[in-house]
Amino acid sequence: PSRARHKIYIIDEVHMLTREAFNALLKTLEEPPEHVKFIFCTTEPTKIPITILSRCQRFDFAGILPTSIAERLQQIVAAEGVKADTEALELLARRANGSMRDSQSLLDQLLALGGGALSIDDVHRILGTAGDERIIELAAAVFAGDAAGCLAAVDSAVAAGVHLGD
Numbered sequence: 001p002s003r004a005r006h007k008i009y010i011i012d013e014v015h016m017l018t019r020e021a022f023n024a025l026l027k028t029l030e031e032p033p034e035h036v037k038f039i040f041c042t043t044e045p046t047k048i049p050i051t052i053l054s055r056c057q058r059f060d061f062a063g064i065l066p067t068s069i070a071e072r073l074q075q076i077v078a079a080e081g082v083k084a085d086t087e088a089l090e091l092l093a094r095r096a097n098g099s100m101r102d103s104q105s106l107l108d109q110l111l112a113l114g115g116g117a118l119s120i121d122d123v124h125r126i127l128g129t130a131g132d133e134r135i136i137e138l139a140a141a142v143f144a145g146d147a148a149g150c151l152a153a154v155d156s157a158v159a160a161g162v163h164l165g166d
Helices: 019-030 066-080 086-095 100-112 120-127 132-143 147-159
Strands: 007-011 036-040
Touching: 019 036, 066 086, 066 100, 086 100, 086 120, 100 120, 132 147
Parallel strands: 007 036
Antiparallel strands: none
C-alpha cells in the first residue's frame, strides 16, 4: 500500500467463486504478504471449501432483533405521516428475518398501495400470509383429529389467496 500499513481486499459473496478461483486464492492465503488483509463476506459459508475456512478467522453476524426493526418501521411511518397498527409493523419485522433492508422494502410496497393507514390485514394481503384466526382454526382441527376440518381450513385459506405460514 502506498499510504496505509495494510492493503485490504474485500470479496463479497465469496461462496460464488469457482473451484479454480478458490485454488488460486488458497495459494495466496497459505503465504499471504504481510501488508495484505482479506475480508470474505458470504451468506452461505457452507459453500466455501474447508481448505479456505481453516485459514480464516470467522465472524458470524446475527440479524437485527424484530423489536428493533419494528421500532425503526414505526419511525418511518411516523415521518411519512401514515398511521400503522403496531401488530402490522411487528409482522413485517418478523417476516424480514433480521434484515432491516427487507423490512423497509416490504414497508415501501405497502406504502405504495396508498391509504393513510396500514393495518394487519394489509400486511397479510401483500405477504400472502394467514391471520392468527386461520392458524388457530387449522391447529384446532389438527389437534381434534378432524381431517375434514383441516382440509376445509386449508381450502378456505387457499381460496382467500394466502398460505398458512409465518
